[in-house]
Amino acid sequence: MPAKSTNSPKQPLATARRNRDAEVLRAAIEVFSEKGYSAASVQEVGDRVGLLKGSLYHYISSKESVLYRIFHEAHEEARAIMDAVAALELPPRQHLYEYLRRLTLWYLANRQRSQLYFTEWRYLTGDYADVVRKERREFEGYVRAIIVRAHVDGTTRPDLDTMLASFAAVAAVNSVLVWFKPSGSYAAQHIAAEIAELACALVFCTSRTPDIPLPPSATTVPGLRG
Amino acid sequence: MPAKSTNSPKQPLATARRNRDAEVLRAAIEVFSEKGYSAASVQEVGDRVGLLKGSLYHYISSKESVLYRIFHEAHEEARAIMDAVAALELPPRQHLYEYLRRLTLWYLANRQRSQLYFTEWRYLTGDYADVVRKERREFEGYVRAIIVRAHVDGTTRPDLDTMLASFAAVAAVNSVLVWFKPSGSYAAQHIAAEIAELACALVFCTSRTPDIPLPPSATTVPGLRG
Numbered sequence: 490m491p492a493k494s495t496n497s498p499k500q501p502l503a504t505a506r507r508n509r510d511a512e513v514l515r516a517a518i519e520v521f522s523e524k525g526y527s528a529a530s531v532q533e534v535g536d537r538v539g540l541l542k543g544s545l546y547h548y549i550s551s552k553e554s555v556l557y558r559i560f561h562e563a564h565e566e567a568r569a570i571m572d573a574v575a576a577l578e579l580p581p582r583q584h585l586y587e588y589l590r591r592l593t594l595w596y597l598a599n600r601q602r603s604q605l606y607f608t609e610w611r612y613l614t615g616d617y618a619d620v621v622r623k624e625r626r627e628f629e630g631y632v633r634a635i636i637v638r639a640h641v642d643g644t645t646r647p648d649l650d651t652m653l654a655s656f657a658a659v660a661a662v663n664s665v666l667v668w669f670k671p672s673g674s675y676a677a678q679h680i681a682a683e684i685a686e687l688a689c690a691l692v693f694c695t696s697r698t699p700d701i702p703l704p705p706s707a708t709t710v711p712g713l714r715g
Numbered sequence: 716m717p718a719k720s721t722n723s724p725k726q727p728l729a730t731a732r733r734n735r736d737a738e739v740l741r742a743a744i745e746v747f748s749e750k751g752y753s754a755a756s757v758q759e760v761g762d763r764v765g766l767l768k769g770s771l772y773h774y775i776s777s778k779e780s781v782l783y784r785i786f787h788e789a790h791e792e793a794r795a796i797m798d799a800v801a802a803l804e805l806p807p808r809q810h811l812y813e814y815l816r817r818l819t820l821w822y823l824a825n826r827q828r829s830q831l832y833f834t835e836w837r838y839l840t841g842d843y844a845d846v847v848r849k850e851r852r853e854f855e856g857y858v859r860a861i862i863v864r865a866h867v868d869g870t871t872r873p874d875l876d877t878m879l880a881s882f883a884a885v886a887a888v889n890s891v892l893v894w895f896k897p898s899g900s901y902a903a904q905h906i907a908a909e910i911a912e913l914a915c916a917l918v919f920c921t922s923r924t925p926d927i928p929l930p931p932s933a934t935t936v937p938g939l940r941g
Contacts, residue, residue: 579927586924608834650909657913660890661883668882683876687883687917689924694916698812701805 512538513548514562517555522601526556526609557617560610563602564624570595571631581639582693585632589662590685596665597677604666632659636692646695658688738764739774740788743781748827752782752835783843786836789828790850796821797857807865808919811858815888816911822891823903830892858885862918872921884914 516537520529531552535545549555574588596603613621633655639645645654662684669680742763746755757778761771775781800814822829839847859881865871871880888910895906 577927582924583927587927587929650905653906653909654913656890656894657887657910657917660886660893661917663890664882664886667886679876680879683879684883686924687880690920690922691883691887691913691917693922693924694920696916696919698808698912698915698919701803701809701813703813 509538509540510548513540513545514555514558517549518559518601518605521556521559521605521609526552526605526612531555553613553617556605556609557613557621559602560606560613560621561624563599563606564621564628566595566599567592567628571628581635581642581644582689585635585639585658585692586685586689588631588635589658589688590681593662593665593681593684594677596662597669597680600666600669600671607663607666629655629659639692645693646697649692654692657691661688661691735764735766736774739766739771740781740784743775744785744827744831747782747785747831747835752778752831752838757781779839779843782831782835783839783847785828786832786839786847787850789825789832790847790854792821792825793818793854797854807861807868807870808915811861811865811884811918812911812915814857814861815884815914816907819888819891819907819910820903822888823895823906826892826895826897833889833892855881855885865918871919872923875918880918883917887914887917 513534517534520533520537523529524533529552531545531549532542534549534555535542540548570591571588574584574591577584577587579587610621610625633651636645636649636651636655636658640649640651645651665680665684669675739760743760746759746763749755750759755778757771757775758768760775760781761768766774796817797814800810800817803810803813805813836847836851859877862871862875862877862881862884866875866877871877891906891910895901
C-alpha cells in the first residue's frame with residue numbers, strides 16, 4: 490500500500506529482521522546476566538522477546554553463538570573508542586586518561602554486558618574462544634602499549650613494572666562494575682574522570698613509598714616462592 | 716594402651732575432630748571453587764574427605780554454614796594482618812603500602828579462598844550475610860580510613876575523592892586473583908611489593924593529567940546521568 494516508498498520490497502523485512510536481532514541480543518544479555526550463562530536456556534531468551542522455538546532458531550543458531558556475538562560486538566565498540574582516542578594523537582598520560590575515561594563511561598552505560606564479559610567469557614570454546622581471546626589481548630595490549638611508550642619516553646619512574654601497572658590500571662577501571670550503584674549519588678562523568686585520573690596516577694607517579702624497616706620474618710609467607 | 720600419655724582420654728578424639736574440621740573446610744573450598752557454590756553439594760565435600768552422610772553432618776550443619784565459616788575465618792586472618800600493620804604505627808603512605816603488600820601475599824597464598832569470597836559471598840542469607848557484610852565493611856573501611864587520614868593531613872592532592880581512591884586501590888590488589896599464574900615467572904614478593912606501590916601511587920600522586928581540549932560532544936554518553 491505505501492506506494493510512495495522508495496524502499497525495495499525486501500528492505501522492510503530485512504529491517505524488521507535486524508531489529509529483532511538486536512532485541513534478541515538484548516534479551517540474551519538480560520537472561521545470561523540474571524541466571525548465569527550455564528543455567529540459562531535459548532528458550533528463555535525466546536520467551537522474553539515472544540519468539541517460539543521455530544522462529545527463534547532463525548536468530549540464534551546456538552547458545553554459544555549468542556554469547557560470542559555479545560562479546561564480539563562489545564569489542565567492536567571498545568575498538569571504536571580505542572581508535573577515536575588514538576586519532577587525537579595525545580601524549581601518553583593524556584592518551585591513557587582520555588581512553589580510560591571513555592571506557593569507564595562505556596562500562597557504566599553497558600553494565601550488564603561488561604559484567605558478562607568478565608564472568609562468563611570462559612564458557613566459550615573452540616573458534617569462538619580463540620577470537621574473543623585475541624580481542625581480549627588487543628584490549629589489554631592497548632593500555633600496555635601506552636604505558637610502555639611512556640616508560641621508554643622516561644615520563645614514568647624508571648623501575649615501573651609496565652605489565653603490573655597495566656593490570657592495576659585496568660583493574661581500577663573494571664572495578665566500577667563491582668561497586669557502581671545507579672541509584673547512588675555519584676554522577677557517571679565524575680566517576681569516569683576520577684577513575685581515569687587515579688589509574689593515570691598509578692602509572693605516572695614518580696615518588697616512591699619510603700622504606701619501612703622490618704624484620705625478615707615479616708616478609709615470608711608459607712607456600713609462596715620468592 | 717598409651718599409659719604414659721598425659722592427655723585426657725577425650726583429647727585425642729577432640730584433636731582428631733579438630734583436624735577433620737580443617738580438612739572438611741579445605742575440601743569445601745576446593746569443591747565450591749571447582750563447581751561453584753550453588754551447584755556443589757555437601758555430599759561432594761564429604762566424598763572428597765571420605766566421610767559418609769551420617770558422620771558428615773557432625774562437621775557440616777548446612778552448606779551455607781560452611782560457606783560462612785570459609786569467609787569468617789578468612790576475615791579473621793585479614794584482621795590479624797590489619798592489626799599487625801596498625802601496630803607498626805607508620806605514617807599513612809607506609810601504613811597503606813605495608814598493609815596492601817601483606818594482603819597481596821595473603822591472597823596469593825590463599826587464592827581459591829579469596830576468589831570464592833568475591834564470587835560467592837552473595838549466596839549467604841540472613842545472619843550469615845549480615846556478619847559477612849559487616850566484616851566486609853570493616854575490611855573496606857580500613858583502607859578508606861588510612862586514605863582519609865592522609866587526605867586530612869594534606870599528603871594527598873586536595874581534590875582526591877577518598878571513596879573512589881579506596882575502591883581503586885583495593886581493586887588493584889584484588890586483581891592479582893584474576894591474572895596471577897602460579898606457573899608464571901613473577902615471584903610473589905615482587906608482585907606484592909609492586910602492586911602495593913602502584914596502589915599507593917594512585918592515592919598519593921600529587922600531579923594531575925594536563926587538560927585535554929575536547930568538543931562537548933566527546934563527553935556525552937546516551938543513557939547516563941551527569
